[in-house]
Amino acid sequence: MRGPLRILYLHQHFSRPEGSTATRSFHHARALAAAGHAVTLLCGRYQGAVTGLDGPFRNGLRCGRMEAFELREFDIPCGNAQGLAARSLAFLRFAARAARVALAERWDLVVASSTPLTVAIPALLARRRRHVPFLFEIRDPWPELPRALSSPAGGVPKPVLAAMGRLADAACHDAAAVVVLTEGIAETAVARGAAPERVHVLPQGVDLDLFGPHVAPWRPDGIAAEDMLAVYAGAHGAANGLEALLDAAALLRGAGITLLLVGEGARKPGLMARAAAEGLPVRFLDPLPKPRLAALLRGADIGLHCLAAVPEFAEWTAPNKLVDGFAAGLPMLTNVPGRAARLVTEAGCGIATPPGDAVALAGALRRLAGHRALRARMGGNGRMLAERRFDARRIATEFVQVAEAAAA
Template sequence: MSRILYLHQHFSTPDGGTATRSYAHARALARAGHEVTVATGRYAGAETGLSGPFRLSRRDGEVAGFRVVEWDIPYEGGMSLGARALAFARYALRALPPALSGHDLVIASSTPLSVAVPALLAKRLRGTPFLFEMRDPWPELPRALGLRNRPILAAMEALAGAACREASGVVALSEGMAELARARGARRVEVIGQGCDLDLFGPHIPAWRPEEAASHEALAVYAGAHGNSNGLGLLLEAAARLRAAGEARVRIVLVGQGPAKPALMREALRRGLRNVSFLPPLPKRELARLLAGSQIGLLCLAPVGEFAEWTAPNKLMDFLAAGLPVLSNLPGAAARLLEEGECGVTVDPRDAEALAAALVRMAARPAERLKMARAARDMAQRRLDRRLLAARFVAAAETALGAPPRAFEATA
């Protein structure tokens, strides 16, 4: 049995409303016989499984067979750049003592990139191997989104390069990220993408629909962050075109929170878009009920070329697991996945008219929609079951430990 420290600032169990990848991986590591400690901050929308007050800005306990340490370091997407940087720095400092305390392996899961700092110092000062999980490409993605501060970009580049070169292994969420890791000198890279939770989402979940949703309306759901990078204005433009055409068969539902949400709500009100509903962030179990009562999953990002191969949207996995056909404006890897699985449609990233037309087609052709829905669930079961991907993650961690990975069955 090995002692593993899993550093992820945004950890959540399925009771929260955010991604649960690190929860699935930590649980799989624990079930493989490892002693796992997850160290996390206080992320808006997350549920760590811990309750009770913080003592000296910390609380801890056992969750699903592993230990969770939660520090009172708040973070949410609507923070200013300075506030976010401060939260990242505080987490890295708090993670340093446990990283240096004699674990057999440190797993550094980025975002944020600063999580690599304690892992690198543990490697250099104590010789502790670490596995670097690359969830987002830094600094490429911030640069693509408009960050122009050269010293900050240079610092990100140096840290990302060191993390890739010095890690015993790199886990990348997409082939595009894997290519970046190899270019930075990573010795061992494995692509382990996002996975589908087939127990949490699916046709066995009782359906729920918002009160304002009429029985004749097909619900097209976007669930995720409401930031500038998500490009949700495109969905409002599509809704405006549907309304102008007198099309009443589609309701667009936006679930989540973020800095762009107030402006989106004001714009929808100004334009009289009564075919758009805004919902707060929902815990995953409640989101599963909404998806069970919906007909279309919406994948939307701003028209940034780098998103095509460098992103791995978790919301796409939730739609597939729920058995929803997906309407997307994201080219590249996501578009290929939908095309190969015959479970969705991709439109031009900027084309609101095409998006509206695709919504009408999907609403008007229930048989075709049902065929795509079945294909979505089938793909989730055959290729994207997160239990199988978690087993591969355990193997990558054990390889980073320097021992042959043990054989074990993936369990629910």
């Protein structure tokens, strides 16, 4: 490596750990800065995120320093509660603002973290107009996932999916390095033109200092310490398929098990209405800051990982909620086949049930609820798995090495 690098890091959904959303880019930008590089991170205003900047916006921008890197936040709101058109506009506005920065200043490397996929636009422009290499990170494969979730009657229009496909092809082909979260996503990157030797699998990490058995437990009012509590923490959208949890809850009336769903999303009002109408043992909370979520997981008995029954999810998803639960020492119950099922079963840290099988899901909850020693053993195995494979600090160190090689 030729020395300290000037790195432009693009992640529209950036958040510090005080927020309720993913913090991967925070850990990676901090690690790049700690390695001696000058890092400037651009982000927008994402629902649930906490950037740490609280001054006024001037001309749609506010700036500051965070953990030895510069942060520039655009006044572009975005969140899961927005409709498709509003989110798409937010994606394009961010790409346009980021492109001006990418082309106007001198950079040695651009890091473009997707989703949204449109973050690749400024990286490609910097590559083709200024010959700046870029690292393309794929957290969720687009357009593969939007296409899988789109129905004939709705979803993302086919011309938009086609345009997204061309953008993904260009990003994978032109990137000096491609970082992905799973082996399944790696396959899609190679299929879209990335050279296999340039693709690096760096899984979703977890902050082992934030989540773990050392955290003081907490439960919301009305849930006693002796109550059996199973927690889902994440988005409440179509992709999450949380109706499956309510179907299982309908079979658990009188079993002494409470399901607590934490988060926000377009499906949440309907889920709450159904739970109230049917008298289900389900409660809801708004998104929690990460430290509060860590305390809730320590106060829970079972962790829940749920997604809609979409075959493509099997090898493409790497959700925070799964590794957060491992780190917290919770036995994890998942209804997602493939990678998630292998993680919990092979390491002995949870139970996997078939997608769409409410009877199996309810049965697994009853089994875990009735066996304290089994829960303790699975939770301990999960913590060891988190320490061995998902330590955010180690993954960030590997990310720095990939970034430095990409710049070279």
